[in-house]
Amino acid sequence: MRLTRPLLAVLTAAALLLTAAGCTARPGDAAAQPTGSTEHSLESGGISRDYRVYRPAGARAGAALVVVLHGGYGSGAQAERAYGWNEQADSDGFVVAYPDGLARAWNTEGGDCCGPAERRSVDDVAFISAMVAAITNDHGIDPSRVYLTGMSNGGIMAYTLTCRTTLFAAVAPVAATQLADCPTPAPVSVLHIHGTADEAVRYDGGPGDNTSTVIDGPPVPELHNQWRRHNGCPDPTTTTAGPVTTSRATCPADREVTLITIDGAGHQWPGADRTPMRERLLGTDPPSTALNATATIAQFFTQHHR
Template sequence: MEQRTRRAATVRRTTSATLAIAGVLTLLIGCDAVRPPQRETPASTAPAGTAPTRSAAPGPGPAAVPVGSSTHYVTVDGRKRTFRLYRPAELSPSAPVPLVVMLHGAFGSGQQAEAAYGWNTAADRHGFVVAYPDGLHRSWAVSADCCGPPARDDVDDVAFIGATVATISTRLPVDPHRVYAAGMSNGGMLAYQLACQTTTFAAIGVVAGKLLGRCPSPAPISVIHVHGTADDVVPYDGRPGALDNGGVGPLPVRIDGGPVPEQIDRWREIARCAAPEVRTAGPTTTSVARCPGGRDVTLIAIAGAGHQWPGAAPQSAAERLLGLDPPATALVATESIWHFFDTHPVGG
């Protein structure tokens, strides 16, 4: 009887979350969110898929980018795309600096990700810059049938992120050996596609996402992946998620690809890693595999945690309306991911 009651409560929660999210997504697609005025830089047009090479020289210095947060845009495939950029006040005017590209989840935005996940504070503390790109209609195309209008319209978001990195590298002294991508949910899925289709990034950090779509021959890369075992939206065990509609209709969402641990095993095979070392502390189980070239592939599983960014800011009213899970407190994902990035430049 108790088990049936718990299952019924879970079904009610999942169904309510699905209906709420679908309603909010329809609203967001129907109209643009109102944003406060931002400092904007002149538009630039970047060739699709451009990105700095490993041997690229630092840009002309930080004078082109104001201290704090500013809004910038590039044109890719005829579309004007926007991203926010955070520059710490203490940024060196000459020394190459790391760049973290933080990719918001579906229904989110660059502004939302900047407010929620604590990357600006980490940037101030550790000395790097952070980009917060905006997905079209608040989502990213990561496969032929996920997620939302960008997938339906075959938007090349990999090209957009490449153009974003290239543009920032002309305005700031970005270290091409220390460019990283982090993502939440749908943004984590895009981070995996960046690892599949480019060699721009030294490492990626994924929270509550997974690899969708084709990835035939990726280069070895360092990966840190954080996931709650009770995630209903992107299930840890590979089941279809609460929002999965089979990838059909005007808002296609199909989340497949198998269990998260099996996907991590594949990245370990790609990087020719040794057998992982596993340790458990409270609800958190960390599995670290050491790989040639100074790379690591790490999985952090949080028992009982749902679809959330661990250690994030308290939920906003919109996040509560969507029925999203509260942030886990077992670790601060931003600090864990940055520490991983900081110790994994290109070449080890």
Template sequence: MPASAPLVVMLHGFSGSGVQAESDYGWDGLAESGKFVVAYPDGLGRAWNVNGEGCCGRPGREGVDDVAFITAVVGDIAKNLGINPAKVYATGMSNGGIMSYTLACTTDIFSAIGPVAGIQLNPCQSPHPTSVIHIHGTADRLVPYGGGQGFSVINGASVPQVDAFWRNVDQCGAPAVTTSGPLTTSSAGCAEGRQVALITIDQGVHEWPPFATRVLWEFFAAHPR
């Protein structure tokens, strides 16, 4: 592995684990061919404290500082493996996707994030300019595409609202929209080479789509700091 390899932090969903995420989402083979590092941290009690209403499990109840934990994970990997600080990325499924938004709102170490079936719960008062690619199904009942209360979140914003928020943060132009089968992609070019993209899956449910891992990596690789 090159001493200045990119790093992808893969955050599992609620009730998941690092081992489960490594097994289910297909990152390892892609990392081997793409010469990048993937980290699979474990949230306490199989969840992440995203500091949002009604979320999430033991870390939320106990006030666990998962922002500090994940930041320390990145720092430890950087110290021991010598990763490229301009190529550090975060992705996550569900609760992990929500956590990736929290990281973009509270740290400046990630060049891009890629939430899958997650949403931004917190008021993001000090967002850091970050490229964003969000993947979400319209029939997701746990984290509703249209916002509001689902089985997993309370009072989340809608996915299009969050997309528009980050286009404003990143000083983007008007998005170009294309549709291919059930997938509609909205993509906006932004200041300093950043990009904000949303892939909407018509009637997609709460899951990690088969295409997601490769699409996320291609987006990350194209958007260093």
């Protein structure tokens, strides 16, 4: 059953009453929450949905929250292992959430993407909104410092969430595009990271080469310009260092819209550890070593509050 938007507020309020599975801490008692990685679930749209939370030992009440969305065929556990966000959280003191898409995919509400989640019209906006509400309550998160990033299908979902909600102070899609309709999104800081040799989600737009779902989005520079217009930003300032080109627009209300282009990089999370078996099985590209995407995104997030 698809959860309609009018019920989203009810679901979100109900999510505030949930505690971690097997945890006896009272909602809102951040000091009682366990540190390290824990598994949780909540019901959304009649489906039990799973997510993981990493709370570093240094996290305090009023910490920031970073939501990390895995790519197609991935999972929350895979994203937790692959992208280095736990280590970044240990350094910076924020909490990280790793939700699971249904059948390892997200329904991005556009472009026939992706898999069973799209075919069953799963309301992933409702699920992730409820998850954010639950974690914000349980861990004493500062609601003005809730951030979102994602890889590939997860990055596309990040754009959908940015178009449908006002939860996030800043978003950072990686190797992604926008497929959902988005005529009047709320102003938000955006950092997009993309390789010019990405054949799954093409930098120049058009249908990508993907064995399961053809991703057909706008050219990435055009998408960057759309978000500049949404935020009322001036023309960007562009700098190049080796294969990395950064186009940064400083916008009203201390917002920012930035595109980082990595020349020759494919469909991957820059700076991640190599996983040769996954690369062989799924035909994915090795991570670029020209940029540490996690550290770059974390620094971007610290500069922007809602």
